[in-house]
Every structure is written in structure tokens, then in C-alpha cells.
Amino acid sequence: MLLMACQPDPPSPIQPIPPAPPETSVSSSAPVSSAPVTPSSSSGSPSSPPVSGKVIVLDPGHNGGNGSHAAEINKQVPAGRGQTKPCNTTGTSTNAGYPEHAFTFDVAKRVSAALTAKGIKVVMTRQDDSGVGPCVDKRAATGNSANADAVISIHADGSNSAGAHGFHVAYSSPPLNAQQGEPSTRLARALRDGIRDAGIPTSTYLGQAGLAPRADLAGLNLSTRPAALIECGNMRNADEAAAMASPEGRQRYASAIAAAIESYLA
Numbered sequence: 001m002l003l004m005a006c007q008p009d010p011p012s013p014i015q016p017i018p019p020a021p022p023e024t025s026v027s028s029s030a031p032v033s034s035a036p037v038t039p040s041s042s043s044g045s046p047s048s049p050p051v052s053g054k055v056i057v058l059d060p061g062h063n064g065g066n067g068s069h070a071a072e073i074n075k076q077v078p079a080g081r082g083q084t085k086p087c088n089t090t091g092t093s094t095n096a097g098y099p100e101h102a103f104t105f106d107v108a109k110r111v112s113a114a115l116t117a118k119g120i121k122v123v124m125t126r127q128d129d130s131g132v133g134p135c136v137d138k139r140a141a142t143g144n145s146a147n148a149d150a151v152i153s154i155h156a157d158g159s160n161s162a163g164a165h166g167f168h169v170a171y172s173s174p175p176l177n178a179q180q181g182e183p184s185t186r187l188a189r190a191l192r193d194g195i196r197d198a199g200i201p202t203s204t205y206l207g208q209a210g211l212a213p214r215a216d217l218a219g220l221n222l223s224t225r226p227a228a229l230i231e232c233g234n235m236r237n238a239d240e241a242a243a244m245a246s247p248e249g250r251q252r253y254a255s256a257i258a259a260a261i262e263s264y265l266a
């Protein structure tokens with residue numbers, strides 16, 4: 001759920017992170033890029049794809065440890081527009097108990113794999129699905145400090161309204177900086193078009209035609225890079241829950257998102 005994109009704050013004493021490898025530490029302040037930029041080919045290959053060398057930050061909503069760290073994720077953090085919000089939230093789940101945090105992390109990994117195969121550098125805002133946070137403001141800072149060509153947050157919704165289903169893409173509005181203007185709107189439209197063209201229906205209950213201008217989402221408010229947030233669908237809808245809980249369904253979301261990102265970058 002996007003009302004609750006969570007993130008733990010700066011390293012907190014209760015984080016279950018061993019002082020070992022930084023790349024597995026959820027609270028690491030330095031997100032680890034998943035792959036180096038790869039040139040298209042060694043020798044005479046035509047030319048590098050136009051997207052090669054671009055930087056994408058993927059932000060899988062929530063985290064697996066949030067539910068057991070209430071005090072930590074409920075701490076208020078800056079949310080933009082003079083507001084504060086809880087650091088992070090637990091997210092939603094299907095009626096059968098498949099959690100949003102697992103869905104978003106798996107889809108993000110699949111998107112990352114598709115993008116890195118094209119020579120795109122991917123930075124994830126969290127490195128596993130068992131940690132806490134990071135807080136929403138820290139997630140935004142990851143995109144900003146990476147100087148990302150685009151930042152994409154991935155979520156799924158949990159509406160109990162009858163028949164509610166479909167995806168939508170949120171973007172910051174009114175924009176707080178130039179990157180939240182045309183670039184973010186164009187990113188949101190590219191994502192909307194790509195996901196819709198993959199045959200996934202637009203939301204019947206939120207936004208319009210799969211797009212939702214929002215002023216209350218911290219990650220978008222605090223971004224100084226082109227940014228958008230995808231609510232892939234409604235985990236309380238039986239059909240969408242079945243798709244989200246299956247590897248094939250998650251790959252379908254991921255392929256559509258990756259293709260849309262490539263389209264935006266090109």
C-alpha cells in the first residue's frame with residue numbers, strides 16, 4: 001500500500017544486522033548496485049543500446065522485518081511539503097497471507113535482472129526481504145544520491161472494496177522541483193503505458209486511466225530525480241492475488257515494468 005511506504009531510520013540499535021558484509025545489511029547507508037555497467041559487446045558490435053550506462057533505482061515497498069519492529073517503523077520522519085510520516089509500514093497481504101513486502105522484493109529483483117542484462121545499472125533501496133525499513137526519507141535519498149535516471153517504487157494495494165482491481169502509477173503533484181515535473185510525469189506515463197500494454201488492467205478504484213497525481217507520498221515528495229510509484233494491483237482481489245502469489249505472475253509484472261523503464265530511458 002502506498003500510504004505506507006516504510007523505511008527504518010538511520011542505523012538503530014535494534015536492527016538485527018551483524019557487523020559483517022555491508023551488502024547484506026538492510027541498514028547499510030550505502031545501497032549496493034546489483035551489477036556493473038556492461039558494454040554491449042567486446043568488439044565490433046553495432047552500438048551500445050541507448051539505455052546502457054543509465055542508472056535506475058528500484059524501491060521495493062516495505063520489508064519483512066517491519067512487522068516485528070513497530071516502534072522503529074512508526075518513528076516519524078520527514079515526508080516533504082512540511083509533513084512527517086511513519087518511517088515505514090508493514091504493507092498489506094493477500095487473504096491467504098502472501099505479504100506485499102515479499103511481492104515487491106521479488107518483482108524488483110526480476111526487474112533488476114532484466115535491466116542489468118541491458119547494461120543498465122540498478123541500485124536497490126533494500127538488499128533483502130528480512131530487514132527493517134529503510135525509512136521513506138532514506139529511500140528517497142538513495143535515488144537522489146545515485147543521481148538516478150529514474151526511481152521506481154513498487155507496491156501492491158489492499159482494498160476490500162467490492163470488485164476493486166487493477167494497477168495505477170502515482171507521481172508527485174504539484175511538483176516540488178523540476179525533476180518532479182515533466183520528467184516524472186513522463187516516467188509515470190511510460191510505466192502506465194507499458195503495464196497496460198502488457199494486458200494488465202488499470203485501476204477501477206484509484207486514479208484515472210492508471211495515473212494518480214499525489215501530494216502525500218514521501219518518497220515522491222522528497223525525490224530530486226524522476227520518480228514514480230507503481231501499485232501493481234489489489235492483493236485482496238482474488239484474481240490479482242493469485243497472479244501476485246505465483247512466480248509466473250510476478251514475472252509478468254516485472255517484464256512489463258522493465259520494458260516500460262527501457263522505453264522511458266530510450
Ligand code: ZN
Pocket residue numbers: 001002003004005061062091092100155156
Ligand atoms: Zn505498499
